[in-house]
Structure formats: C-alpha cells, structure tokens
Amino acid sequence: MAHEQESQNLTPDKIIENMGSVLGGLGSFVETTERIITSLHLIAKSVQSMEEDGSLSRLAEFLQKVEQVQVGHADDSRREARQRRDNDHV
Numbered sequence: 001m002a003h004e005q006e007s008q009n010l011t012p013d014k015i016i017e018n019m020g021s022v023l024g025g026l027g028s029f030v031e032t033t034e035r036i037i038t039s040l041h042l043i044a045k046s047v048q049s050m051e052e053d054g055s056l057s058r059l060a061e062f063l064q065k066v067e068q069v070q071v072g073h074a075d076d077s078r079r080e081a082r083q084r085r086d087n088d089h090v
Contacts (some may be wrong), residue, residue, distance in 0.1 A: 050056035 047056065050059065
C-alpha cells in the first residue's frame with residue numbers, strides 16, 4: 001500500500017524537480033573535479049619547474065637532513081627515558 005501511495009505522489013513536476021536536483025549535484029561534482037585537476041596540473045608544473053632549476057633536489061636533500069635530525073632526537077629521547085628507567089630500578 002505504501003508503494004501505491006508513493007507512485008501516486010510521483011507527478012511529472014516532482015520527477016522533473018528530482019532530476020533537476022540530481023543534475024545540479026552532478027554539475028557540482030564536475031566543477032569540483034575540474035578544480036582538483038587544475039590544482040594537480042599546477043602542482044605538476046611547479047614540480048617540473050623545480051626539477052629543471054635544481055631546487056627540487058635541494059629540497060629533497062634538506063628534507064632528508066631534517067628527517068635524520070628528527071630520528072636522532074627521537075633516538076636520544078628513547079635513550080634518555082631508558083636510562084632514567086634503569087636508574088630508577090637500581
């Protein structure tokens with residue numbers, strides 16, 4: 001019975017309104033997708049430019065050094081914590 005009532009509520013105006021909503025949502029999705037693709041394209045152009053002028057490799061070296069320093073600090077922190085724990089048990 002509920003199905004029959006739903007069928008009766010589906011007028012041509014309702015169907016067109018619902019289709020309009022679906023198409024509006026699809027249009028928003030396409031616009032968002034276009035913006036994402038444009039952004040990715042600009043990022044790729046920037047990376048290509050950095051590769052050509054050598055700044056990309058300098059950035060990679062810098063990031064590698066930063067990572068090594070962070071790992072060193074983490075190792076130092078673990079070592080200090082272990083020493084404190086060992087000293088507390090003595």
